[in-house]
Amino acid sequence: MLEVALRHRFSGFALDAAFDSPGVGVTALFGPSGCGKSTILAAVAGLLRPEAGRVVLGGEMLLDTARGVAVAPERRRCGVVFQDARLFPHLTVENNLRYGLRRAPRGAAGPGFGEVVELLGLGALLGRRPLGLSGGERQRVALGRALLARPRLLLMDEPLAALDAARRGEVLPFLARLRDAAGLPILYVTHALDEVDALADRLVLLEAGRVLAAGPLEALAARADLPALARRRDAGALIACTVVEQDGVRGLTRLGFEGGELVVAQRPGLSVGARLRLRLRARDVAVALEAPRSLSMHNILGARLEAIVPAGEAEVMLRLRIGPTAVLARVTRDSVGRLGLAPGMAVFALVKSIAFDHAGAA
Amino acid sequence: MVLSPEEWEAVRLSLAVAGRSVLVSLLPAVLVAWVLARGHFPGRMLLDALVHLPLVVPPVVVGWGLLMLFGVRGPIGGPLNDWFGVRLVFTTEGAALATAVMSFPLIVRSVRLGLEGLDPGLEAAARTLGAGPADRFLTVTLPLMSPGILAGAVTAFAAGLGEFGAVITFASNIPGETQTLPLAIYSATQSPGGEAMAARLALVSFSLALAGLLLAELLGRRLGRWLGRP
Numbered sequence: 010m011l012e013v014a015l016r017h018r019f020s021g022f023a024l025d026a027a028f029d030s031p032g033v034g035v036t037a038l039f040g041p042s043g044c045g046k047s048t049i050l051a052a053v054a055g056l057l058r059p060e061a062g063r064v065v066l067g068g069e070m071l072l073d074t075a076r077g078v079a080v081a082p083e084r085r086r087c088g089v090v091f092q093d094a095r096l097f098p099h100l101t102v103e104n105n106l107r108y109g110l111r112r113a114p115r116g117a118a119g120p121g122f123g124e125v126v127e128l129l130g131l132g133a134l135l136g137r138r139p140l141g142l143s144g145g146e147r148q149r150v151a152l153g154r155a156l157l158a159r160p161r162l163l164l165m166d167e168p169l170a171a172l173d174a175a176r177r178g179e180v181l182p183f184l185a186r187l188r189d190a191a192g193l194p195i196l197y198v199t200h201a202l203d204e205v206d207a208l209a210d211r212l213v214l215l216e217a218g219r220v221l222a223a224g225p226l227e228a229l230a231a232r233a234d235l236p237a238l239a240r241r242r243d244a245g246a247l248i249a250c251t252v253v254e255q256d257g258v259r260g261l262t263r264l265g266f267e268g269g270e271l272v273v274a275q276r277p278g279l280s281v282g283a284r285l286r287l288r289l290r291a292r293d294v295a296v297a298l299e300a301p302r303s304l305s306m307h308n309i310l311g312a313r314l315e316a317i318v319p320a321g322e323a324e325v326m327l328r329l330r331i332g333p334t335a336v337l338a339r340v341t342r343d344s345v346g347r348l349g350l351a352p353g354m355a356v357f358a359l360v361k362s363i364a365f366d367h368a369g370a371a
Numbered sequence: 372m373v374l375s376p377e378e379w380e381a382v383r384l385s386l387a388v389a390g391r392s393v394l395v396s397l398l399p400a401v402l403v404a405w406v407l408a409r410g411h412f413p414g415r416m417l418l419d420a421l422v423h424l425p426l427v428v429p430p431v432v433v434g435w436g437l438l439m440l441f442g443v444r445g446p447i448g449g450p451l452n453d454w455f456g457v458r459l460v461f462t463t464e465g466a467a468l469a470t471a472v473m474s475f476p477l478i479v480r481s482v483r484l485g486l487e488g489l490d491p492g493l494e495a496a497a498r499t500l501g502a503g504p505a506d507r508f509l510t511v512t513l514p515l516m517s518p519g520i521l522a523g524a525v526t527a528f529a530a531g532l533g534e535f536g537a538v539i540t541f542a543s544n545i546p547g548e549t550q551t552l553p554l555a556i557y558s559a560t561q562s563p564g565g566e567a568m569a570a571r572l573a574l575v576s577f578s579l580a581l582a583g584l585l586l587a588e589l590l591g592r593r594l595g596r597w598l599g600r601p
Contacts, residue, residue: 097511
């Protein structure tokens with residue numbers, strides 16, 4: 010359990026944020042640049058002393074300005090992965106990895122050196138110097154180094170932001186593996202929604218130094234009233250699914266979720282019963298009053314229109330319920346008028362089978 | 372080119388004086404550079420100016436100042452002489468002290484430049500990995516600033532071979548004791564028929580300085596590669 014409450018002022022910027030993060034799993038601090046998320050991370054790590062605040066980790070007070078408590082960063086045991094890796098240039102990859110391990114308290118639990126090298130695929134890099142590594146490799150070494158310091162909490166400050174798309178794709182699966190292997194609470198700062206989808210269990214939504222909303226990711230993703238999320242082009246509900254059938258002949262995968270089923274273009278490599286999380290982007294969901302026929306779309310789902318929320322000048326966000334599952338649809342204001350849409354109406358949600366982003370194993 | 376025994380003596384003395392001066396001033400110079408680069412305290416600018424004084428004050432004035440402080444009647448030289456029997460004026464040690472004061476700012480500047488170019492993020496990373504202050508200084512800061520220290524030391528050594536004004540004022544011009552290369556050259560030019568000796572010693576002086584600078588460059592590159600720089 011991590012409790013954070015901070016107040017801090019910079020020139021032209023005030024941070025006043027509080028949130029809790031229960032136990033193991035990834036809590037994403039999400040928001041635009043300059044919203045204060047990296048400042049929060051630095052304060053939790055102890056690298057920044059806020060004007061006022063409290064940080065409690067697993068019952069131990071790391072910071073309490075009211076009582077004058079401020080544990081030094083080197084004794085907080087919070088592993089940090091920085092955006093720029095910050096590997097020690099004069100040490101080999103192996104000695105970088107061992108730097109934290111050598112200084113970890115005796116008896117501190119955590120994966121061993123060989124295990125981490127295996128997990129992050131670092132075996133071939135051990136004798137090399139950081140300068141010769143690619144950005145993705147550097148970030149993987151930084152992950153290993155932080156994990157090997159046997160921390161009680163992992164802090165990740167936009168670890169993929171400095172990488173190009175290809176490198177991000179290379180490192181992201183390692184991050185997911187590390188999350189599953191570490192068994193630690195992780196605070197993950199990012200402004201990339203796909204990283205949130207792939208990794209996060211909980212979301213703390215930040216804007217201009219304040220917490221807009223906090224909670225389980227799926228619950229927040231289904232809310233149409235959070236402009237920071239809903240205004241984005243890639244906004245949409247996150248749906249927890251289970252693989253029901255793999256139809257190799259037709260090239261389709263059938264997924265079950267609470268309240269219905271989705272047919273998507275086949276995702277090889279998933280066995281029946283596997284669980285995954287899909288982001289159903291609001292702009293990929295259309296709405297009809299009658300079930301259309303002779304349509305290329307596979308997914309025609311009966312739904313109830315719950316709410317209509319303005320989203321920009323000409324568009325609105327519709328919140329639909331399919332059984333207990335919430336889905337968002339982005340349509341033009343004109344469509345609302347044309348169809349006479351009103352909350353409470355029964356509608357059909359239409360979804361193309363190729364509309365899904367794979368958000369990672371849930 | 373063959374040097375006479377007296378000429379060899381001047382070369383040997385120059386090397387000894389410059390070497391000792393670097394030994395004496397290196398540690399304080401690193402400390403002062405550290406304080407100037409990282410410290411925030413009132414009087415920092417004043418300390419900065421004081422450290423750099425030998426670069427702008429006439430060397431003779433530095434020598435005179437040392438004479439006032441470290442002379443056998445001086446506030447520091449007096450007790451040193453009375454209590455420990457240590458006399459600095461007119462000795463090789465005195466020549467080394469005068470040279471050390473003159474080259475001190477060279478080392479400070481070089482070390483400080485190295486320190487300021489060091490990414491403080493690396494030290495922050497070491498902190499989060501559990502390294503306390505002394506630990507991270509020894510394992511991160513010091514190795515990364517070592518090129519600056521090395522460059523400063525070699526430059527100071529090369530410059531120290533040729534220190535004239537402060538040495539002659541404080542330690543005088545005693546063959547075999549304080550007569551270093553530049554003093555020997557000066558004496559040679561002042562004595563009739565000394566032109567050949569002056570030329571030989573000038574050539575030696577020139578060669579040593581050049582070798583020193585080349586060595587500094589070479590070692591700096593080696594060290595840079597060891598530190599993982601391109």
